Amino acid sequence: MDLQALRWFQAVADGETVTETARRANITQPVVTRTLARLEKEVGAPLLRRSGRRLYPTAAGRLFKEYADTVLARWDDGLRAVSEFVEPDTGMVPLGFMHTFGTWLVPELISGYLQVHPGARFDLRQDADPALIDTLRSGAVDLAVTAPAPAVPGLHWRWLLTEPLLLAVPPGHRLAGRRRVRLTEVADEPFVVLRTGMGLRTIVEEACREAGFAPRIAFEGDEVATLRGLVGAGLGVSLLPTQQPVPPRGFSASAGAGHGEGAVPLISVTNPAPARQIGLAWFADRPLPPASRAFRDHVLRAWPQ
The missing domain is CATH 3.40.190.290 (D-Maltodextrin-Binding Protein; domain 2)
Known part of the structure; x- marks a missing residue:
């Protein structure tokens, strides 16, 4: 599982456009789009649906996001804990x-x-x-x-x-x-x-x-x-x-x-x-x-x- 893919999925599911996510990550929009598509393939279900310029989480996407949020929060907690252990x-x-x-x-x-x-x-x-x-x-x-x-x-x-x-x-x-x-x-x-x-x-x-x-x-x-x-x-x-x-x-x-x-x-x-x-x-x-x-x-x- 690619943690960066989870972060981009989290951002888009929270309301960012793919363009905004790409700009913030300093990469091109197609890179984000392909990464989200690979994530859906790995999960085995459509996670996002398009409506106008934005993508919105599907029912499966909303369910998956709860676990993605937990994984990312725990990962960040772990990085922080190690950093604080050292300093x-x-x-x-x-x-x-x-x-x-x-x-x-x-x-x-x-x-x-x-x-x-x-x-x-x-x-x-x-x-x-x-x-x-x-x-x-x-x-x-x-x-x-x-x-x-x-x-x-x-x-x-x-x-x-x-x-x-x-x-x-x-x-x-x-x-x-x-x-x-x-x-x-x-x-x-x-x-x-x-x-x-x-x-x-x-x-x-x-x-x-x-x-x-x-x-x-x-x-x-x-x-x-x-x-x-x-x-x-x-x-x-x-x-x-x-x-x-x-x-x-x-x-x-x-x-x-x-x-x-x-x-x-x-x-x-x-x-x-x-x-x-x-x-x-x-x-x-x-x-x-x-x-x-x-x-x-x-x-x-x-x-x-």
Whole structure:
């Protein structure tokens, strides 16, 4: 089996034209066409069908592509593992994380690691938590910083820290001058929350349920920054991450120092005191390459358990 043929088949099946694939490989279009034809002959079934200028995978092609993707991913993993075995301190760490960790937690994790391994490199992927687990499952990232602990079979999750959630209210709100409130004091207020299925949305709903009410949802958003903006415009209240936990051993005290900036007052909440559990996740049955394993071990040593 020709790995180059698999890569060209993968590219075309993913939507590239044969011309684009040939140009990227710096070869002629007929070479790609003949190589794909040989691959079909070797597999024993038509893998691609033409429609206009493009080729699309047949039913057999879609089936075959799943295995081709796996073969190529494992081959690339093997090359990377050998490279990192020879030079572990310069290896690549594919790291996924939720959007809300991009301004404080992930930079601290990386900067702390680079103090020990200055030659390390990172491939960073941001996403909402449901898609983040899919990215982790596909092998696009080796590790993911997520909250709360995902209920996914085979996924190993280690707690790093507990991050309190604060009540965000519009400027001039009746509670804006308070340092602490009970959650029931906003039971009749409109809430601004993330979309259903996101971890923070689940935590907010559970906290309200524990306080004895169901939140009246006024607006839904995809990012915490959007929620903050909606609250600032007077469109509701929200429970938002502090983005400023106590820093762990070996990391600077500047993490999240700017969480209170802006015009939206943030107030501590009691009865209950909502919080989210943040941790590092990886699939236990998938061996981590040396660089990713070294980063994981460094983080777990640095953060108190």
